[in-house]
Amino acid sequence: MSPEFPKKVRSDLNPSRVLTFRIDGRDVSARADESILIVARQNGIAIPTLCHLDGLSERGACRLCIVEIKGSARLQPACVTYPRQDMEVVTTSERVVAYRRKILELLFTERNHVCSVCVSNGHCELQDLAVELGVSHVRYPYLYPGYPVDASHERFCVDHNRCVLCLRCVRVCDEIEGAHTWDVMGRGITSQVIIDLNQPWGTSETCTSCGKCVQVCPTGALTEKGRSVAEISRRRRFLPYLQMMRERRDER
Amino acid sequence: MNRLRLATTWLDGCSGCHMSLLDLDEALLDILAGVEMVYGPLVDVKDFPARADVTLVEGAVGSEADRRHILEIRERTGILVSFGDCAVTANVPAMRNRFPVEAVIARAYVDNADRHPAAGDGAAAERPAFAFTGVPRLCPTARPVHEFVPVDVFVPGCPPAAAVIAWLLTELVAGRTPEIGGRSRFGA
Amino acid sequence: MILHSEDLHRIARDEQDRRDGFRHQVHVCMAAGCLSCGSGEVKQALEAEVARRGLAGRCQVKGVGCLGLCAAGPLVAVDDGATRYQGVQAADAAAIVDALGGSPVERLRCSGDMAFFQRQTRIVTENCGRIDPERIEEYIAAAGYHGLHRALTGMSRQEVIDEVGHSGLRGRGGAGFPAGLKWTAVAKAGDSLKFVICNADEGDPGAFMDRSVLESDPHRVIEGMAIAGYAIGASQGFIYVRAEYPLAVKRVRHALAQAERLGLLGNGIFHTPFTFHIKVRLGAGAFVCGEETALIASIEGRMGRPRPRPPFPAEFGLWEHPTLINNVETFANVAPIIRNGAAWFSAIGTEKSRGTKVFALAGKVVNTGLIEVPMGTTLRDIVFEIGGGIPGGRRFKAVQTGGPSGGCIPSQFLDMPVDYESLAQVGSIMGSGGMIVIDDSACMVDVARFFMEFCMTESCGKCVPCRVGTRQIHDLLARITAGQATPADQATLEDLCDLVRHTSLCGLGQSSPNPVLTTLKYFRDEYHAHIHERRCLAGACSAAGEVV
Numbered sequence: 005m006s007p008e009f010p011k012k013v014r015s016d017l018n019p020s021r022v023l024t025f026r027i028d029g030r031d032v033s034a035r036a037d038e039s040i041l042i043v044a045r046q047n048g049i050a051i052p053t054l055c056h057l058d059g060l061s062e063r064g065a066c067r068l069c070i071v072e073i074k075g076s077a078r079l080q081p082a083c084v085t086y087p088r089q090d091m092e093v094v095t096t097s098e099r100v101v102a103y104r105r106k107i108l109e110l111l112f113t114e115r116n117h118v119c120s121v122c123v124s125n126g127h128c129e130l131q132d133l134a135v136e137l138g139v140s141h142v143r144y145p146y147l148y149p150g151y152p153v154d155a156s157h158e159r160f161c162v163d164h165n166r167c168v169l170c171l172r173c174v175r176v177c178d179e180i181e182g183a184h185t186w187d188v189m190g191r192g193i194t195s196q197v198i199i200d201l202n203q204p205w206g207t208s209e210t211c212t213s214c215g216k217c218v219q220v221c222p223t224g225a226l227t228e229k230g231r232s233v234a235e236i237s238r239r240r241r242f243l244p245y246l247q248m249m250r251e252r253r254d255e256r
Numbered sequence: 257m258n259r260l261r262l263a264t265t266w267l268d269g270c271s272g273c274h275m276s277l278l279d280l281d282e283a284l285l286d287i288l289a290g291v292e293m294v295y296g297p298l299v300d301v302k303d304f305p306a307r308a309d310v311t312l313v314e315g316a317v318g319s320e321a322d323r324r325h326i327l328e329i330r331e332r333t334g335i336l337v338s339f340g341d342c343a344v345t346a347n348v349p350a351m352r353n354r355f356p357v358e359a360v361i362a363r364a365y366v367d368n369a370d371r372h373p374a375a376g377d378g379a380a381a382e383r384p385a386f387a388f389t390g391v392p393r394l395c396p397t398a399r400p401v402h403e404f405v406p407v408d409v410f411v412p413g414c415p416p417a418a419a420v421i422a423w424l425l426t427e428l429v430a431g432r433t434p435e436i437g438g439r440s441r442f443g444a
Numbered sequence: 445m446i447l448h449s450e451d452l453h454r455i456a457r458d459e460q461d462r463r464d465g466f467r468h469q470v471h472v473c474m475a476a477g478c479l480s481c482g483s484g485e486v487k488q489a490l491e492a493e494v495a496r497r498g499l500a501g502r503c504q505v506k507g508v509g510c511l512g513l514c515a516a517g518p519l520v521a522v523d524d525g526a527t528r529y530q531g532v533q534a535a536d537a538a539a540i541v542d543a544l545g546g547s548p549v550e551r552l553r554c555s556g557d558m559a560f561f562q563r564q565t566r567i568v569t570e571n572c573g574r575i576d577p578e579r580i581e582e583y584i585a586a587a588g589y590h591g592l593h594r595a596l597t598g599m600s601r602q603e604v605i606d607e608v609g610h611s612g613l614r615g616r617g618g619a620g621f622p623a624g625l626k627w628t629a630v631a632k633a634g635d636s637l638k639f640v641i642c643n644a645d646e647g648d649p650g651a652f653m654d655r656s657v658l659e660s661d662p663h664r665v666i667e668g669m670a671i672a673g674y675a676i677g678a679s680q681g682f683i684y685v686r687a688e689y690p691l692a693v694k695r696v697r698h699a700l701a702q703a704e705r706l707g708l709l710g711n712g713i714f715h716t717p718f719t720f721h722i723k724v725r726l727g728a729g730a731f732v733c734g735e736e737t738a739l740i741a742s743i744e745g746r747m748g749r750p751r752p753r754p755p756f757p758a759e760f761g762l763w764e765h766p767t768l769i770n771n772v773e774t775f776a777n778v779a780p781i782i783r784n785g786a787a788w789f790s791a792i793g794t795e796k797s798r799g800t801k802v803f804a805l806a807g808k809v810v811n812t813g814l815i816e817v818p819m820g821t822t823l824r825d826i827v828f829e830i831g832g833g834i835p836g837g838r839r840f841k842a843v844q845t846g847g848p849s850g851g852c853i854p855s856q857f858l859d860m861p862v863d864y865e866s867l868a869q870v871g872s873i874m875g876s877g878g879m880i881v882i883d884d885s886a887c888m889v890d891v892a893r894f895f896m897e898f899c900m901t902e903s904c905g906k907c908v909p910c911r912v913g914t915r916q917i918h919d920l921l922a923r924i925t926a927g928q929a930t931p932a933d934q935a936t937l938e939d940l941c942d943l944v945r946h947t948s949l950c951g952l953g954q955s956s957p958n959p960v961l962t963t964l965k966y967f968r969d970e971y972h973a974h975i976h977e978r979r980c981l982a983g984a985c986s987a988a989g990e991v992v
Contacts, residue, residue, distance in 0.1 A: 016759050063906070064949060065907045066907070067949070070947055080752075081949075085752075103947050107908050110912035110913055111912065113916065114912045116350070116351065116354075118345075118347055118348060118350070119345075119347075119414065119443025120347055120348060120443045121348060122443065125443040126443070134441055134442060136438070138437060138438065140344070140411075140435075141400070141402060141412065142345065142400075144936065145399075145403065146353075146399070146400075148353040150354035188747070188905075191902070192900055192902065192904065192915070193911055193912065193915040195911065
């Protein structure tokens with residue numbers, strides 16, 4: 005098994021090159037290997053994200069960070085798009101804001117996100133995004149799929165009904181912990197994250213029980229046992245630190 | 257000035273949103289000065305009036321009776337408010353949606369019943385089938401109100417906080433159609 | 445063994461002599477379509493009949509690739525197409541052998557002798573139905589590997605690229621990107637390690653062009669890839685072919701072994717420093733692996749899911765090295781271009797779409813099969829002349845091109861020339877060449893639903909708009925065909941199509957709404973009837989008619 009994302013950094017981007025471009029009319033400067041998302045955040049310009057997490061590889065999959073680039077008809081995800089000299093990026097046009105809202109609504113229809121009885125209620129990135137994007141209701145029919153809850157691990161629990169398939173768990177397990185216990189099976193609307201070869205979590209021989217997956221989960225899909233509604237909190241500060249240490253090791 | 261003809265109703269929900277409305281405490285008095293309650297669980301009126309300016313709908317549409325009720329309400333209401341998560345998202349009532357209605361009924365009224373009158377106390381062997389006599393028939397799934405009728409204002413929250421409801425009613429009394437924006441959220 | 449040019453000519457000459465020794469040639473189609481209806485038994489019976497009569501030295505019975513008219517298989521061609529027989533059974537062997545040199549067996553004679561065969565222009569399929577795909581000698585005798593020889597011994601890398609560029613050849617996999625440009629980009633990429641990939645993951649419903657080419661003339665693709673490898677500076681190629689094409693896989697592997705044995709693949713080809721190897725990689729049935737970045741991931745052993753571009757494979761491809769990906773038909777055009785020159789190729793077709801295009805003609809059309817026509821041929825010619833029109837006395841309604849990423853083209857565009865630009869103008873795409881003819885018994889909403897179901901189940905699930913959007917669109921279409929939809933549902937449908945089209949990660953998602961958008965545009969009345977009158981104009985949707 006191997007992950008879907010390449011591990012190497014892009015060789016076509018020159019980190020020693022510095023350029024200037026514009027985000028929402030503001031002049032900003034960037035290194036050629038910094039994504040539009042990174043540069044926007046450095047300059048205090050918020051772009052909503054879901055699959056992105058500092059310290060993990062990028063997927064460009066949730067499409068919430070799409071931005072407009074003047075002169076290009078196609079919308080681009082800010083997390084995997086790199087600036088060019090004099091590029092003009094628009095992050096909050098009516099068009100992209102409307103698209104982001106619809107994408108978020110689609111996510112809400114996909115599984116059973118019953119916020120009121122969720123361990124993550126009040127600490128959930130999906131909820132926060134709904135507020136941020138002004139989603140007060142969902143215009144598309146809910147799909148109400150039937151997904152299981154796996155509580156076979158002694159400390160952790162996975163509730164697929166609340167999974168948004170951001171694959172942060174898969175990435176952190178592979179890229180940071182190095183265990184690659186998580187992966188994803190199926191395709192399309194039937195995609196699902198799995199433990200090893202789709203077995204109960206408690207029977208996994210590769211899981212180190214480090215809990216990193218639980219810490220990075222944006223919703224209530226991965227939780228610690230013993231927490232009730234709205235009781236979970238996530239600790240993620242270890243991630244950029246571990247990544248930094250790893251990069252230093254690579255340099256040696 | 258005419259007072260706002262306000263109706264409230266309670267479909268497939270827990271009444272928590274109505275409780276939150278009552279949580280306004282003394283602020284309720286100020287708001288009620290501009291309001292005439294024409295229908296709802298809080299007032300003793302049997303039939304939905306011919307006309308309401310605003311109706312707050314709590315709960316999902318989970319039964320045939322809910323469905324008929326919401327269609328009637330929509331016809332007779334100016335501004336329809338989806339009031340709370342069950343109305344907006346179907347929320348907890350929708351957790352039954354992945355099971356067949358018969359299985360849900362059996363679990364609630366047969367499997368979990370400690371008394372089966374037909375079989376005598378304590379006798380679990382005889383498990384009578386549930387019949388929809390005298391109670392509304394459940395729809396196959398519980399669904400949000402706006403899947404049945406157009407909704408004008410959405411107020412998510414489980415339940416929406418009293419302060420949000422106060423703001424909402426103040427806006428409505430003032431003749432405005434409020435946008436909830438980020439004032440409340442799913443699960444709040 | 446490494447060939448010199450004299451060896452190539454000797455093999456060709458020997459093969460010609462061998463063929464000239466026979467007075468009659470009986471070609472039996474051994475491509476997947478005919479094999480499935482018994483052409484293998486027909487071939488055995490013909491061989492037995494020839495042997496029984498002691499004609500073995502005078503009459504050659506040969507298995508060949510696709511004869512084109514798949515609807516009428518098993519097909520047999522006598523004396524290089526002078527007579528064609530259809531629906532041949534083993535029991536007909538004696539009659540066919542009897543008729544050799546005399547008047548043909550009328551009851552078996554191909555009714556499509558006329559337009560279907562005569563209106564075609566064959567470049568890619570020039571050897572289909574003529575040579576035995578399992579014998580490299582026959583390919584060499586048909587000028588095979590002469591293009592590679594010419595490129596390696598008489599042309600610089602730049603000259604090869606220029607020749608392809610000047611020919612005007614555009615990618616035949618769907619988007620029609622100019623091949624010369626792509627080759628130049630990979631050639632210029634600064635990396636000592638580069639790759640050539642042949643995309644044979646043909647997955648569109650109703651499309652079988654690439655399968656037929658690989659089954660009928662695998663060496664043509666190998667030669668094209670080798671020429672490309674020389675031009676861009678790659679020494680390793682991969683053919684990514686779907687496992688659902690076992691016969692194509694078998695013949696490609698066989699052809700690779702033959703080419704290696706003759707030194708046409710390997711080290712120092714034609715005694716030049718050029719080295720080229722090709723490996724076969726099997727796809728595991730995911731449609732999305734036809735998308736180039738997903739295909740690359742699949743070859744690397746990772747999950748076959750697309751990644752955002754840029755970077756494009758031309759600079760950041762297989763194992764992060766510059767990679768040229770072209771489709772089967774594109775590579776199949778390369779050797780003839782090198783052999784005959786860019787001017788010869790660019791004289792065929794239209795100004796912006798040069799050459800020919802192979803189409804898999806399917807659906808409600810008399811002559812189902814594989815055809816090759818010059819770019820710019822009208823749809824009317826393809827459907828009514830070559831295709832023989834609509835069977836069963838029904839009326840033409842639309843033609844669907846480009847598979848699930850394409851669109852439905854109605855009758856008012858029948859006189860439109862088929863080229864990349866014209867198809868795009870009416871909301872469809874060339875795609876890889878699937879062409880499904882739809883008659884008036886079909887409901888266009890249901891057609892759109894069918895294609896959306898395909899996209900929904902084939903979505904890889906990586907990006908949200910495609911993963912959930914295709915499901916929501918499919919459900920809406922199902923509601924419409926069931927007669928349960930409201931006017932608001934149609935608005936939601938259009939809204940979601942717009943979303944999926946503009947925000948999906950890869951081409952599969954971005955183009956998946958095309959069948960819906962084109963049917964909404966050209967057959968809006970059918971949507972209207974389902975939604976407002978609860979009826980299906982074609983009478984095809986069973987549930988419509990019940991007012992809910």
